[in-house]
Amino acid sequence: KILVIGANGQIGTELVVALRGIHGAENVIASDINDPGYAIRHSGPYELVNVLDKDNLHHIFDKHRPTQVYLLAAILSAIGEQKPKMAWDLNMTGLIHILDFAVEFKTAKVFWPSSIAVFGPNSPQFHTPQYCVMDPNTVYGFSKLAGERWCEYYFTKYGLDVRSIRYPGLIGWRANPGGGTTDYAVHIFHEALKKGKYESFLSADTALPMMYMDDAIRATISLMDAPADQITIRSSYNLAGLSFTPTQLAGEIKKLIPGFEISYADNDPRQAIADSWPKSIDDSYAQRDWGWKLEYDLAAMTSDMLSNLKNII
């Protein structure tokens, strides 16, 4: 049995679909703090889970004895700056509860998402390496950095096979992002189809590491399926994706929606968060340890997003 916690989120929604396609719907338990979207509930088992409620978690682990747990519940960068203590509590205490129950119930593998948000203003900005100065200045960023330290600690101290990826900004059509800084790169597609224009909350030349969700899900499953002795990083793997600016993304959309117009808001608080992050990432460890290779470039991502979104908007 595989337990996905945070199944209604941007990554969770996609992971439930992918894992159910591989393992069968009845073997993948979707769970979240609230009732699911229609699609998730009606394709397999669903539980209400609150990662801050130890009794609830103990009951779920005892009932399902999961062999794998994906903990995707988190508060992202932008909302994290509005609710810093709540973000720290949910992101940190939630993780520690899951790590403890995974040890207690001998869960074979645990996945936990980190982010390129663990890097900060003094990290190298281009081709940011796996190991470097990391001075994140968002609560989300340093909760993810601390979480990486906890993951490596539980591997070293208890032998827990916990694995992690530092995701770039993720772009997908099945579920919207919630409260992140890279969300502009999803909103722009919806607005392009609905209104033919979009006002970006990040400035025209803000380059960020991004990735199409199909690549992110494939990377996650590749990492989780890799033999344990190939995994040399037990904090979290850099994953590069592709780097682009709002202007470059708008240019790609214009090729398919010729009249599309982009404009730029100024002094949005998310600009400062984006400016503290790297512009591109080096993911040579993921390439070496578990054969990672990106499939979607900017053109392929843009056409796949638009062709899927236009059917559901």
Ligand code: VAH
């Ligand atoms: C966020 N989507 O914007 C997340 C992600 C790298 C960005 O961590 O907060």
